[in-house]
Amino acid sequence: MKFEATITDIITRTSDIKSFRFNRPPGFEYKAGQYIFIKLKVNGNMVSKPFTISSSPTEKDHIEFTKKLTGHDFSNVLNSIKIGELVGIEGPYGKMTFEVEHERIALLCGGIGITPMISICRYCTDKHLNNKITLVSSNKTEKDIIFKDELELMQQQNDHLKVIHTLTQPTDEWGGCSGRICEEIIVNEIFDHKNCIFYICGSPLMVASMVSILHALMIPDQQINIENFTGY
Template identity: 30%
Template sequence: MKQELLEQFEGYDEIRREIEISRKFGDDFSLEKGQVAEYVNRLHPSLINLRVGKIIEETASTKTLRLMAVNGYLPPFQAGQYISLSVEVDMVRTGRAYSISSSPSQTGYYDITVRRVDNGRVSNFLLDKVKVGDFLQSSGPQGTFHYHPILHQKEIVCLAGGSGITPFMSMIREITDRGLPRTVHLFYGSRTLDDMIFHQELSQLSEQFSSINYIPVIEGPDCEYKGKTGYITAEVIQETLGSLAGKSFFICGPQAMYKFCLPELDKLGINRRKIKQEMFGPPINIWEYQGWPSEIKAEDRFTVRVNGSKSFETNAGEPLLAALEDNGLVVPSLCRSGECSQCRIKLVAGRVFQPEGTPVRKSDRKYGYIHSCVSYPLDNLEILL
């Protein structure tokens, strides 16, 4: 506005004076350079440089990697959260989410506990190749699979299967370390006793703390085993807990476990919306999912064209994100289970299968954005990264 107009406003002189004073005594923002990033990185660094401090053999197929920060600082996390490790295996850069199994009260390291998976590219790399002293990179702690005092009761029921024990281990360690006023009933399902991770520590904690109630459920025990056998059924839960009122439910394990346990919880009248579920990677055997077009076979080949230039071929049964990585294209990812939307990309042409219920924003759907970690090609595709 022109000066002569400004001067006609009532109160103009006062404001001019105010401006002069504030210019004289105001903050010099140039001194705050880098501060925003510093504050954010204390809680949510996008990248942590880690070094393997120790490797602990848990079972024949499972190891814990103890990870320390190269710069000495690890951001706090909530028990149950995960980090996404970024690794290069066989010349392919990829990522995997691992729940932290150590307690948040332990600020010197994050433990991740890795179990061998058939053809598990990353798990086998971590188990066979990584040595003490090696460097790794991860995201900051992520995820919403944790106790929330507003949503959850102080008494929680956890159903774990296989390596799905890891987030619960962190929760239980925190409760016992810090003496938190919370109770955990942990049902841990396993094929055999030898396969159980943390069995000894859990048995001890359960004996030592009345707040920890550990119920191993073993599918095929040898004759000496005295505990619960079979699967985590409605009956097992009911007879252990008695009343289910005033309890919150958490579940984490392989996909077969959800298929079995969720209907069991239905039988007990537990509202599914109130069950906190952790997702563990993309669906297995996607072609068996409801809605998968019967004319498409898992091994059908399709061409994916990226940003209008580079193309490659991939299988219908392979998640798009993994196929992109195999072809040297890095898409930032975190949960790799469809939840976090980090690997969102635009589908310009063609069709993909995304399991029903994948939380994609409504307007993202409208404009063709997909979560590539759980999207499977049903057609030749054109995508935009």
């Protein structure tokens, strides 16, 4: 589906992450984990880039995508956009999706790679699904954790959701996991990890490193779904 949408809300998530919302047009159906292309005029040319839908298919009024602001041209145009302005949309696309098909899932993400995972968590929580979810999210510092408060609230609402944050640059006060997502975190924090279906999203380097850890743990490719965020 191709259409133009008016930006209805802009939400600052962290110092360099913003969510953008627009009204969900009639007939626009998508699955948690899918992405859309956002088309903007940049230096006189129409430029189109993929962004995962961070809202859940259960949210009928709006669609949300969430962008890491990089200071580059496309990012600057998006960052200066105002409520009421138009953007071009095309989609949805993507195969790293979740409906209810797997009883036990593990979501591994680095930084902005959380966008498909938040959609899946919102979807399962909104639908009161019994599927067991462990989200392991890696960030530099506590201030960089995207959707932190919402994830805390969701854990209170959804007994089947467990959220683990790990920080690569923690302060002395940080009481959680530290370092990148590693074999130890996967084995210790993800219940019955050998029988989980894994979803991985982040930079291509992060995704490749997670896949090799899972292979070392004898998790077969059939249990691994990936989305590479090229461009970082």
